[in-house]
Amino acid sequence: MLLLIPPATDASLWRQLAYWADIASILALATGLIGFVVTIWNVRRSRDAANQAEAAAQEARDSILTFDTIQELSAATTTMDEIKRLHRAGYWTVLPDRYTSVRRLLGSILAGNPGLSDEGKSVLVGAIKQLGDIERLVERGLATDSNPGEVPKLNEIISKQADKLNSLLVALRMEKPARNTGYARQQDGGTH
Amino acid sequence: MPDSKMVELIKRLLASSAKGKVDWEPTVNEGVYQAAFADFSVQVRVRTGQLSDDYGLQIYDREGRLMEDVWDTDLDSSSAGSANLERMRALYTVARRRALGVDEALDKILSELEPLVPDDDVPF
Helix, strand or coil: CHHHCCCCCCHHHHHHHHHHHHHHHHHHHHHHHHHHHHHHHHHHHHHHHHHHHHHHHHHHHHHHHHHHHHHHHHHHHHHHHHHHHHHHHCCHHHHHHHHHHHHHHHHHHHHHCCCCCHHHHHHHHHHHHHHHHHHHHHHHHHHHCCCCCCHHHHHHHHHHHHHHHHHHHHHHHCCHHHHHCCHHHHHHCCCC | CCHHHHHHHHHHHHHHHHCCCCCEEECCCCCEEEEECCCCEEEEEEEECCCCEEEEEEEECCCCCEEEEEEHHHHHHCCCCCHHHHHHHHHHHHHHHHHHCHHHHHHHHHHHCCCCCCCCCCCC
16 A cells, blocks of 8 residues: 555655546546436336336226127127017016126126226116116016016117117227217217 | 205206206106116106105115115105205106106107297187
8 A cells, every 4th residue: 555655755746646536536426427327217218118018008908808898798788689589579587587697797897897987887877777677577577477567668678778888889999988088978968 | 864965966966957967767667767877876756645746766876776765755854844845846857858858859849830920819
């Protein structure tokens, strides 16, 4: 260590050393600052990439969910068409299972799509209640061995609910309008 | 549910329904009309009595289970007068008209009739 210290008498050497030491300090500071900026930039870039990856994953999940929902809604409306045919044919004993099946499907769509618009949810909630009421009426008719109900009236209600579900299905196929805007408002001229 | 909240609900339902902002629809049960919301549905109905009619409002959860069942007689017995009977009768009437499309039918019929002119002799 002592060998590195120049003689105290050599003032110019001391000044030169001090000068180079200052230069080295400034360079070190500059390098540190550049490193810091580069690190921050890399961190931000990584975060952006992570956000983009997360957004892409979310979009993929939403697409799968929308696809599943479309499949379930299609199945529900198909079963509702079958229910109307069974009403006409008077096969009352098999009908309660069909009502339950559609109600469960609609309940599953409702539970699996918390991001659905209020108008979309109200269509599902309304259909579940209407089908429940019809099921109760038919069950009562079967239990008392009486006519469960007027077929035209039952089918009119089923048709109206199926039409509403079909509109929801169309809106879901367009994806964004179903989740973010009031499709029912456009459809029914200002309800809800 | 406290009566005050139920009365408030009836008032708001009546106001929104009168403006056509609630989508009432018929149900399989005669004289029962339904409106659905995001998590609940409501039904209004009339019970014909010997002396007078009673009007009811039922609230159901999203699975269709009955949560609340209230009649004008329940509400008016705990508050003065028959204001709730009038409100619920008005709500039932507007719900029925909306559900059956009475206003649209009247508009359509009126559009097909000749408008009245001042010289028309209407004896009433």
